[in-house]
Amino acid sequence: xxxxxxxxxxxxxxxxxxxxxxxxxxxxxxxxxxxxxxxxxxxxxxxxxxxxxxxxxxxxxxxxxxxxxxxxxxxxxxxxxxxxxxxxxxxxxxxxxxxxxxxxxxxxxxxxx
Amino acid sequence: xxxxxxxxxxxxxxxxxxxxxxxxxxxxxxxxxxxxxxxxxxxxxxxxxxxxxxxxxxxxxxxxxxxxxxxxxxxxxxxxxxxxxxxxxxxxxxxxxxxxxxxxxxxxxxxx
Numbered sequence: 001x002x003x004x005x006x007x008x009x010x011x012x013x014x015x016x017x018x019x020x021x022x023x024x025x026x027x028x029x030x031x032x033x034x035x036x037x038x039x040x041x042x043x044x045x046x047x048x049x050x051x052x053x054x055x056x057x058x059x060x061x062x063x064x065x066x067x068x069x070x071x072x073x074x075x076x077x078x079x080x081x082x083x084x085x086x087x088x089x090x091x092x093x094x095x096x097x098x099x100x101x102x103x104x105x106x107x108x109x110x111x112x113x
Numbered sequence: 114x115x116x117x118x119x120x121x122x123x124x125x126x127x128x129x130x131x132x133x134x135x136x137x138x139x140x141x142x143x144x145x146x147x148x149x150x151x152x153x154x155x156x157x158x159x160x161x162x163x164x165x166x167x168x169x170x171x172x173x174x175x176x177x178x179x180x181x182x183x184x185x186x187x188x189x190x191x192x193x194x195x196x197x198x199x200x201x202x203x204x205x206x207x208x209x210x211x212x213x214x215x216x217x218x219x220x221x222x223x224x225x
Contacts, residue, residue, distance in 0.1 A: 031211050041199050043156070043215040055211045090155060096211055099144050101158035102203075 003027050006091050006105035013081055014113055021076045021108045023091030029103070031055075031096035032074035034066060037088040037107070046089075049074055050096050081112045115140050117204050119216040127224050132192050134219035136185040136202035143205055145178055145185045146213065151198040156215075192223045 004025045013019055025032065034046040048056040052068045063079045074091060091105040116139040126132050136145065144163045148156040160169055162178035162185060169176045175188045185202055199218045206212040 033212070035215075041150075041218050041220065043201060043218070045212050045214065048211045050211050056206075058212075094211075098205065098208075099161055099163065101146060101161065102148075102156070102213060104155040104157070107155050 004091055004093055004103050004105040006089075006108050008108060009106065010109050010111075012111045012113065015081055015083060017081050018077070018079045019081060019110070020078070021089055021091075021110075023074050023076070023105055025072055025091075025093040025103070025105075027093055027103060029093040029095055030071060031094050032068065032071075033092040033094075033102065034074065034076050035090040035092060035104075037090060039087070043090070047074075047076075078110075081110075083112050086110055086112045115204075115206060115214055117202060117214050117216040119200075119202060119219050121219055122217065123220045123222070125222045125224060126192050128194060129191050132189045132196070132221055134187050134200050134202075134221075136187075136216050138183045138204050140204075141182050143182075145182075146203045147176055147185075147187055148201045148203060148215075149198050150201065150218075154198075156201060189221075192221070194223050194225055197221060197223050 006023045031050045033048045046060045047066045049068045065077045068074045088107045088109050090107045092102040094100045094102050146161045147159040150156045166180045167178045173190045177186045199220045201218045202216040203213040
């Protein structure tokens with residue numbers, strides 16, 4: 001019973017393509033996130049959603065468009081992929097309450113060639 | 114903007130040696146969380162500290178929250194090869210933003 005699951009695990013694509021990453025959580029959490037981890041292991045928040053509503057967009061290019069069809073899902077669509085988009089993307093969820101820990105998915109390693 | 118820095122960025126230790134990573138926030142934090150990411154894995158929550166000066170232990174791991182609630186540390190006693198990974202601290206962003214800002218991480222390598 002995976003708590004936060006992401007698909008695909010690996011994604012290799014060419015510059016200019018459009019791709020999507022899916023995320024689902026079965027923890028009953030209200031808040032979901034996308035984080036980007038670069039080659040230096042820095043973890044940067046991209047988006048957060050609470051009850052399907054966008055709360056944070058951390059100056060992410062508008063080529064990145066998150067979509068939350070319901071509280072359990074938060075997908076990430078990326079248009080016109082660039083080399084610099086290569087990274088590991090992590091989905092996470094939490095209850096959204098203060099002090100609640102984040103539960104991360106296994107990550108999607110995106111490689112843009 | 115709010116920043117959370119960690120030092121050192123990398124640390125190699127011999128198995129059995131102690132290890133400490135330090136976390137410093139540019140702002141006062143209501144709480145701080147620590148995560149461990151094994152190589153090739155995802156961050157996994159370890160612990161949360163809330164009170165000023167709080168110290169918590171998990172077996173060989175000791176976590177401390179500074180008096181001013183702007184810094185924290187994680188100390189591992191007698192490291193083992195299973196301790197390998199990247200350790201992150203994370204602090205909450207502004208109230209209502211539903212976000213945690215992760216520190217820059219400390220990558221620990223343990224040599225057998």
